[in-house]
Amino acid sequence: MLILASTSARRIELISKLGIPFKTVHVNVLEVSKFTLPEAIVTDIALKKSLAVQELGEDDIIVSADTLVWFHGKALGKPANLEDAFKTLKALSGHWHEVYTGVCLRTLEWTETFYEVTRVKFRKLSDEEIRYYISSGEPLDKAGSYGIQGLGAVLVEKIDGEYTNVVGLPLPKLWERLMDRGVLQSYVFEKRST
Numbered sequence: 001m002l003i004l005a006s007t008s009a010r011r012i013e014l015i016s017k018l019g020i021p022f023k024t025v026h027v028n029v030l031e032v033s034k035f036t037l038p039e040a041i042v043t044d045i046a047l048k049k050s051l052a053v054q055e056l057g058e059d060d061i062i063v064s065a066d067t068l069v070w071f072h073g074k075a076l077g078k079p080a081n082l083e084d085a086f087k088t089l090k091a092l093s094g095h096w097h098e099v100y101t102g103v104c105l106r107t108l109e110w111t112e113t114f115y116e117v118t119r120v121k122f123r124k125l126s127d128e129e130i131r132y133y134i135s136s137g138e139p140l141d142k143a144g145s146y147g148i149q150g151l152g153a154v155l156v157e158k159i160d161g162e163y164t165n166v167v168g169l170p171l172p173k174l175w176e177r178l179m180d181r182g183v184l185q186s187y188v189f190e191k192r193s194t
Contacts, residue, residue, distance in 0.1 A: 001057070002183075005049045005064035010149060014169040015063065018178075020187045022063075027052040031066065038070045042102025043113040050104040050111070061183055062106040067168045069144030071097040076144045085134050088145040089155070094124040097144070099166045103174060105181065114177060116170035118161030120148070125155060 002022035004015050015022055029052050033044040042065075049064035056062065069076040071092060079085035102115045138152060139145035146152035148159075148166045164171040178184045 001060055003053060003056075003060055003062045005053050005062050008168060010147070010168045011065060014164055014167060014171055015174075017171065018175065018184075020184065025053055025055075027064070038068060038075065038098065038100040039102065039115045039117070041075065042066045042068055042100045043104065043115050044102070046102040046104040047111070047113055050106045053106075056106075056108060058108060060107065061178075061181075062104070063174070064104045064106075065101055065169050067099065067101040067143055067165075069097055069099055071095070071144075078141060078143055079139060079145045082134055082140075085139040085145040086130055089122075089125065089130045089133065089139070090127070092122045092144065092146075092155075093130070094122060096121045099144070101165050101168060101170055103170065103177075105177060110181075112177065112181070114173060116162055116165040116173050118159055118163070118165045120159050120166060121157045122155050123157045129155075 002020060004022055004024045005027045007024055007026045012024060027049045029048045031045050033041040035041050035044050045066035046064045050062045053062050076088055079088055096119055099118045099120055100115055105112045133151060136151050138147050138150050146155055148156055162170050162172060
């Protein structure tokens, strides 16, 4: 069975789009890394989340992920408060940034990590727009202080890359890796033959 090592509503919604059974488990890990490059940070934290899952059966595969926003050479995490969210959104206004998501797939026999990067450009935002967005409460639990799948979509001018990666789980690459590992074949071929 597929085990999503996350209780994030966004990741649950995304993985449910695959149309295969899965369960979720809450993992509690310190989301820090000794690495400095964004792709190494997100894959390291995704691996830590995977290793935090204690119960792993013979036919189970764990999927864990970590997402960060990278701007001018540093990670922008979740805002500490409303003022922090305002500063982050003001800095991103009118500029490109990158969103990295690291994914770890793990079974009893193997472990694989990979990442996806998507470039996002914000529109030039007025202070009033930023305050309005912050008043929605949406930015407070999001890396980079925004959620592209919600009201935060109005902040974005364009993206270069995979949309689901920005939401928190790069579905096309995840699907490809699960197919390569033979995890999805029974579901795909079973549905095709009915």
